[in-house]
Amino acid sequence: MTEPLSFELSRPAVDPPRLPEADVAGPAPSDVLPHEALRSRPPGLPRLSEPEIMRHYSRLASLNYSISENFYPLGSCTMKYNPVLNEEAAALPGFAGLHPYQEEDSVQGALELMWRLERALCAIVGVERVTLQPAAGAHGEWTALRMIAAFHHSRDDRRTEVLVPDSAHGTNPASAALSGFHVVEVKSGQDGRISLADLESKLSPQTAALMLTNPNTLGLFEREILDIAEMVHATGALLYYDGANLNAFMGICRPGDMGFDAVHMNLHKTFTTPHGGGGPGAGPVGVKSELVPFLPTPTVERTNGHLTLDHKRPQSIGRVRSFYGNFGMLVRAYTYILAMGGDGLGQASQDAVLSANYLRKLVENDLEMPHDGPCMHEFVASAHNLHEDGVRALDVAKALLDRQFYAPTIYFPLVVPEAIMVEPTETESKATLDSFAAAIKEIVAQARTEPQTLHEEPKNLPVGRLDEVAAARKINAYLQGQSEDPILRWKAPSKES
Amino acid sequence: MLETIGVRSMDDLLVDIPQSLRLESLQLPNGLSEFETMAHVSALASRNRVYPDRLTFRGGGVYRRFIPAAVAAVTSKPEFYTAYTPYQAEASQGTLQAIFEYQTLIAELAGMDVSNASLYDGATAVAEAAMMAHVHTGRNEVVVSGYVHPEYVQVLRAFGDGRGIKVRKGGEPNKKTAAVIFQQPDFLGLLVDAPALTSVAHDAGALAIACVDPISLAILAPPGEYGADIAVGEGQQLGLSPSFGGPHVGFIACRRDLVRKLPGRLVGTAHDAQGRRGFVLALAAREQHIRREKATSNICTNHSLCALAAAVYLTYMGPYGLRQVAEVSFKRAHALAERLAALPGWELAFPERQFVNEFPLRVPKASAVVKKLARKGILGGLEVNRWFRELKGVLTFTCTEVNDARALDELVAALS
Numbered sequence: 011m012t013e014p015l016s017f018e019l020s021r022p023a024v025d026p027p028r029l030p031e032a033d034v035a036g037p038a039p040s041d042v043l044p045h046e047a048l049r050s051r052p053p054g055l056p057r058l059s060e061p062e063i064m065r066h067y068s069r070l071a072s073l074n075y076s077i078s079e080n081f082y083p084l085g086s087c088t089m090k091y092n093p094v095l096n097e098e099a100a101a102l103p104g105f106a107g108l109h110p111y112q113e114e115d116s117v118q119g120a121l122e123l124m125w126r127l128e129r130a131l132c133a134i135v136g137v138e139r140v141t142l143q144p145a146a147g148a149h150g151e152w153t154a155l156r157m158i159a160a161f162h163h164s165r166d167d168r169r170t171e172v173l174v175p176d177s178a179h180g181t182n183p184a185s186a187a188l189s190g191f192h193v194v195e196v197k198s199g200q201d202g203r204i205s206l207a208d209l210e211s212k213l214s215p216q217t218a219a220l221m222l223t224n225p226n227t228l229g230l231f232e233r234e235i236l237d238i239a240e241m242v243h244a245t246g247a248l249l250y251y252d253g254a255n256l257n258a259f260m261g262i263c264r265p266g267d268m269g270f271d272a273v274h275m276n277l278h279k280t281f282t283t284p285h286g287g288g289g290p291g292a293g294p295v296g297v298k299s300e301l302v303p304f305l306p307t308p309t310v311e312r313t314n315g316h317l318t319l320d321h322k323r324p325q326s327i328g329r330v331r332s333f334y335g336n337f338g339m340l341v342r343a344y345t346y347i348l349a350m351g352g353d354g355l356g357q358a359s360q361d362a363v364l365s366a367n368y369l370r371k372l373v374e375n376d377l378e379m380p381h382d383g384p385c386m387h388e389f390v391a392s393a394h395n396l397h398e399d400g401v402r403a404l405d406v407a408k409a410l411l412d413r414q415f416y417a418p419t420i421y422f423p424l425v426v427p428e429a430i431m432v433e434p435t436e437t438e439s440k441a442t443l444d445s446f447a448a449a450i451k452e453i454v455a456q457a458r459t460e461p462q463t464l465h466e467e468p469k470n471l472p473v474g475r476l477d478e479v480a481a482a483r484k485i486n487a488y489l490q491g492q493s494e495d496p497i498l499r500w501k502a503p504s505k506e507s
Numbered sequence: 508m509l510e511t512i513g514v515r516s517m518d519d520l521l522v523d524i525p526q527s528l529r530l531e532s533l534q535l536p537n538g539l540s541e542f543e544t545m546a547h548v549s550a551l552a553s554r555n556r557v558y559p560d561r562l563t564f565r566g567g568g569v570y571r572r573f574i575p576a577a578v579a580a581v582t583s584k585p586e587f588y589t590a591y592t593p594y595q596a597e598a599s600q601g602t603l604q605a606i607f608e609y610q611t612l613i614a615e616l617a618g619m620d621v622s623n624a625s626l627y628d629g630a631t632a633v634a635e636a637a638m639m640a641h642v643h644t645g646r647n648e649v650v651v652s653g654y655v656h657p658e659y660v661q662v663l664r665a666f667g668d669g670r671g672i673k674v675r676k677g678g679e680p681n682k683k684t685a686a687v688i689f690q691q692p693d694f695l696g697l698l699v700d701a702p703a704l705t706s707v708a709h710d711a712g713a714l715a716i717a718c719v720d721p722i723s724l725a726i727l728a729p730p731g732e733y734g735a736d737i738a739v740g741e742g743q744q745l746g747l748s749p750s751f752g753g754p755h756v757g758f759i760a761c762r763r764d765l766v767r768k769l770p771g772r773l774v775g776t777a778h779d780a781q782g783r784r785g786f787v788l789a790l791a792a793r794e795q796h797i798r799r800e801k802a803t804s805n806i807c808t809n810h811s812l813c814a815l816a817a818a819v820y821l822t823y824m825g826p827y828g829l830r831q832v833a834e835v836s837f838k839r840a841h842a843l844a845e846r847l848a849a850l851p852g853w854e855l856a857f858p859e860r861q862f863v864n865e866f867p868l869r870v871p872k873a874s875a876v877v878k879k880l881a882r883k884g885i886l887g888g889l890e891v892n893r894w895f896r897e898l899k900g901v902l903t904f905t906c907t908e909v910n911d912a913r914a915l916d917e918l919v920a921a922l923s
Contacts, residue, residue, distance in 0.1 A: 184802040
């Protein structure tokens with residue numbers, strides 16, 4: 011089942027919706043603007059009635075898989091249930107209706123919420139201050155690196171390198187490069203953790219920072235973290251924490267106590283703001299005192315119960331986003347933290363770790379486990395053992411889709427061949443984890459007996475495997491001017507054909 | 508579960524964490540019931556003052572617009588808002604197709620070849636476009652022409668600092684210039700000579716980046732018509748509430764030959780073995796998860812759900828609904844400008860310049876005017892002096908289809 015595009019459903023006979031009339035005597039654009047300033051023909055938007063629009067999007071919605079429907083074991087993405095209360099809170103007119111340039115005395119509630127969220131995040135990760143401005147995780151990473159760069163510059167120290175483990179998220183090296191740093195890769199050891207020997211050899215007076223995820227992307231806690239922090243700090247570099255895996259240890263331990271100087275958090279992972287099919291999220295960054303002067307402007311300050319926005323911070327890296335960040339997501343995260351409390355957040359992380367270890371145990375004889383447990387909130391398996399049957403991680407993923415599950419993250423981290431990265435989160439019940447393990451067992455059995463059938467999955471979804479190679483070839487032809495079919499957008503069929 | 512795992516307690520699973528790091532508990536209050544949570548959050552919301560749509564005359568990048576009920580009805584579907592980035596295409600066709608439609612709508616509106624799947628906001632869209640120009644031309648400077656949104660320029664500077672790109676305000680582009688960036692209409696609401704600025708950029712071998720208001724494109728020539736290379740902007744007006752500044756959505760669209768340098772996600776069509784059409788994430792080799800430090804941008808999570816809202820909005824409006832919205836705003840703003848400029852001591856700050864639906868007025872005692880209006884329940888003009896020293900006493904007023912004729916009367920009466 012597929013759905014036509016809105017452009018294909020468009021009918022010229024559809025009248026535009028009823029909208030307000032001007033009701034004042036004023037000129038039309040063509041009365042006063044020069045002809046060349048005016049649009050020559052109307053934009054090619056579709057023309058559909060409201061019932062047609064609602065049906066179109068309802069049908070599209072039915073083609074989607076979501077966490078509301080079932081288990082979403084996407085490793086590193088922390089797909090946990092998004093409480094519906096969060097949505098109600100963000101939609102309150104007292105928040106949704108606020109203009110960002112209203113006078114400060116008319117937005118005290120909003121500023122208070124930001125101030126309190128900042129305090130709560132400080133308590134959870136163990137830092138001095140937090141900026142709520144970054145719009146997503148990668149944006150937070152980059153913001154943190156800009157602050158780290160400013161910190162070194164303020165000491166007349168021109169450090170040029172950022173160290174990134176080979177198991178890191180792709181955003182880490184990209185953020186470092188966009189921040190003007192040269193990226194140096196640090197190798198993982200046999201046990202899946204960062205190699206201290208390799209780290210030692212890469213650290214130098216040029217090192218501005220080490221970017222680390224802990225637990226790392228293999229779901230393993232870097233147990234030598236205190237030694238790592240000491241080594242990094244001894245060279246005058248700072249330690250950056252990638253908060254993608256924060257869900258592993260709320261209330262158990264804190265990056266600030268581990269020695270991290272800057273910590274980013276994904277509110278759309280750990281703090282249940284919905285992912286929206288690819289955002290909006292929010293990526294606040296927490297910092298220790300030495301980085302506080304470099305926080306983006308404005309910060310939210312509170313004096314005698316009165317809240318203000320502080321724009322005058324001479325050493326600030328400046329502004330990283332318009333206004334104050336994704337405020338609507340901040341409301342959702344604050345609502346979640348309030349409802350959960352310190353006790354609830356701690357329990358959530360414990361449950362997440364328990365779920366991951368339980369599921370890992372259930373499938374440890376079906377897939378390869380490249381590293382010893384226990385794991386934290388996620389684990390990385392490998393489909394390498396199915397290689398001889400011609401079955402790959404991709405096939406396992408597609409077969410899971412056919413069994414009413416979303417697929418785990420595959421082929422990441424890059425250090426594990428045929429990686430299958432599973433993050434169950436605290437949301438899932440034992441029954442769900444059992445049924446997922448049963449599906450894995452069924453797929454592995456199928457790989458042993460009729461491997462070729464796995465290449466044909468998924469069969470039960472709106473479309474089968476899509477030929478991305480052919481699509482890429484067509485896009486190349488378009489970009490090189492050899493074809494007029496853009497592939498990246500719809501285009502009205504030309505009149506001649 | 509512990510028994511299946513083969514351990515006795517949770518602590519056995521946390522053995523890798525050094526004992527010295529272990530917390531007793533978080534220094535946060537215990538959790539609340541749903542009822543108590545909402546009471547607390549509502550109390551915070553009630554400490555904010557919300558001005559009615561019709562009495563909001565302040566813009567500056569965020570505008571009150573009529574939002575069709577269809578927008579929230581679609582974006583509040585859990586199938587859309589609780590899905591992840593569509594990594595598994597076969598199970599994510601709803602999101603992928605919606606983004607593909609969004610890309611087409613934005614490209615049509617801007618008159619450009621290709622749009623990406625979305626960026627965070629107008630400010631980061633400007634910055635990302637500047638990065639594209641830097642990579643494309645190999646040049647290290649961008650020229651910001653005229654009154655571009657001051658916060659966009661601040662964000663551009665922060666991005667530029669990281670990449671060693673200099674941001675120059677005003678002046679002619681030269682052979683070091685990667686791009687000329689202008690806003691149409693500008694931050695004050697005034698029209699700039701976009702075709703001339705585009706030519707000046709091209710004559711210097713630089714790209715022209717047009718930061719545009721999406722609603723205005725129903726009546727104004729789109730960037731594609733005057734030959735701009737990259738069109739960017741803020742999509743808040745396309746069905747998103749002000750929400751104290753976010754989340755909104757940044758859009759970016761470009762010419763065919765720049766597509767490989769576009770930041771972020773792109774959705775394209777593909778087919779399965781049975782020949783059925785579907786949608787996939789395309790040209791991923793530009794992106795951070797493949798190219799890592801060589802990626803065109805670090806963006807991963809973008810603003811997909813806001814892009815969906817924009818798609819529903821534009822589909823609801825259609826070409827003629829959108830034009831109606833733009834024209835009503837235009838007429839009302841011009842009627843209002845005339846009445847306000849007739850107040851004693853009030854005058855248009857730039858009488859020789861054209862505008863669409865936001866305009867600057869030079870007024871006596873601007874701060875007192877704004878305060879007086881607030882007392883009467885009206886969110887009046889924006890004091891732009893806080894960003895531009897030369898604009899002392901200048902307020903920008905904005906007018907859209909939500910400011911009805913009576914609201915205009917009330918504003919004028921409050922000032923008389």
